[in-house]
Amino acid sequence: MKIAILPGDGIGPEITAQAVKVLNALGERFEMDTAEVGGAGYAAHGHPLPDSTLKLAKDADAVLFGAVGDYKYDGLERALRPEQAILGLRRELGLFANLRPAILYPELAGASTLKPEVVSGLDILIIRELTGDIYFGKPRGVRECPDGPFKGQREGFDTMRYAEGEIRRIAHVAFQAALKRDKRVTSVDKANVLETGQFWRDIVTDVHKEYAGVELDHMYVDNAAMQLVRAPKKFDVLVTGNMFGDILSDAAAMLTGSIGMLPSASLDANNKGLYEPSHGSAPDIAGQGVANPLATILSAAMMLRFTFGLTEQADRIDNAVKRVLAQGLRTPDIHEAGSTRVGTEEMGNAVVAAL
């Protein structure tokens, strides 16, 4: 069981350290190796995804990823900026299925900007296709506008695209996930405007024929953005493309008000995966020992579940996190009157103790 640990930038190293501690406390034999990625990769090796880091990730069974990005790299050209590492890893490792649960722990209902009755008990799973769409489509660039009223001017352009097989495999992931949950899938597209959207809808509808036990409905992306605000609990599994998934999964995460609690998994076709918190690198609080490590710890639990099939150990971690919340322990991002404020390391230790 080889795990590549890629702490990255900002709070990445602090939070990853806590997840490693939790993994080590399970009594399993993991082989862990660490490498620089993102801004740290650029600083050490001149590239956000150094060859040595990519090799480590490829050779491992799973990757535990912290976060990347820092203001100090804002001036770099796009190809060298920290976030290119995450795009590169997704593409190079074929991590096409991004699973992002948006769960609101009852103890944290007050942290949401939404009314408690709208979000308490929220438990939705957003499945975002992660290696296709306008993120990687070609051609793209800046060219001379070929026709129309702006002919001859410069224009920026990108290509949105989805091949049949790409849609099929992510649709299967969504239907399979729904079978283990409330058996409802909402597929989100923009079929009323985009050719890609209509094609997406047709293929998802076709794959659905293999899943008689799962209910499928289709929703336009603008409406999905509204329904997430209006009645998020009505969703079970939501599946969508890379671009719309980027927007909707972040919106859904923010509904909980506690994005510091939300893990994610990005899987390939063979259950190899990259696991990372849904939040970013928060360079403004880096190194202060106040970052919330729970999303990363819960990401490690997803790793045990999806890559290593260690369901029992994954449950142990999930339950330990619930227990520390029940004990009233809170990092500053989720702190409320009456709860006990702890730092990154204390929180990690508390989870280990609760295992």
Add this chain to the structure above:
Amino acid sequence: MKIAILPGDGIGPEITAQAVKVLNALGERFEMDTAEVGGAGYAAHGHPLPDSTLKLAKDADAVLFGAVGDYKYDGLERALRPEQAILGLRRELGLFANLRPAILYPELAGASTLKPEVVSGLDILIIRELTGDIYFGKPRGVRECPDGPFKGQREGFDTMRYAEGEIRRIAHVAFQAALKRDKRVTSVDKANVLETGQFWRDIVTDVHKEYAGVELDHMYVDNAAMQLVRAPKKFDVLVTGNMFGDILSDAAAMLTGSIGMLPSASLDANNKGLYEPSHGSAPDIAGQGVANPLATILSAAMMLRFTFGLTEQADRIDNAVKRVLAQGLRTPDIHEAGSTRVGTEEMGNAVVAAL
């Protein structure tokens, strides 16, 4: 002052009738002509945007638009579906600037799914580019996938694109609007991934040089979706492309919980405009006399303001709407205990009385 009235489908005719009544009560000399559009256009003339309707709209100084769409047209091929009318009008009339205020009337703060302290007093203006982007970009369609692991399969594809001049003119609209408000513009893109996004950012930054009095910041679209949920009141003017604007403007509208109150304007380069409520055609409640006409009435006020320069008359309508709200009159969509439930027509009459 020629106005084309296009009531459309669902509740469109009912709500448009109330706005017409309000316009007629102002004592100005408007010339109004009505034509079918959307499903009604298809039913009457075999096309959602019949030639005669398009001609009427072109010949008019402004268009008052109800809403289009009904379940009964779901089976039509895409080119004949009701929403093609709205895309056709935008393109044919060159309505590139969509202005969508998201305002929460103090009396209606309870209708929001967000906590009152997060949204009360909300007053943001979303400016969405409306004739470019992936909505109209070519090439698009379904083709054989030319390369990569899915080579030879079918794929759906679309082209995102923005020419320099298209970005410049919408940026000017945003900065000009900000000058009349809190003088802050947030430009939303996905410059960390898309070439179009980086190009958009570069051009908006360049246009900003002409507006020393306006503050500009840039935000990625996923972060913007989060910030709208987390702290929407921090925004003043938000400007973005057609696709992201579709998603974010609907999310912002839903924050208020009273989308039945929100007008919109879609303007060309010479202040000709199409004015319509932000909500849809609600076929489920059509013909029952319960739809909220206020968004359409407020859209008529925007028309007076932007197309006809009748600021005083526009203010009269805006104030009349505030007055009926203060009187406690509510259509069912915004009804709360203690307020007086009224129907579409009563609400329209109340606004006329309050003028």
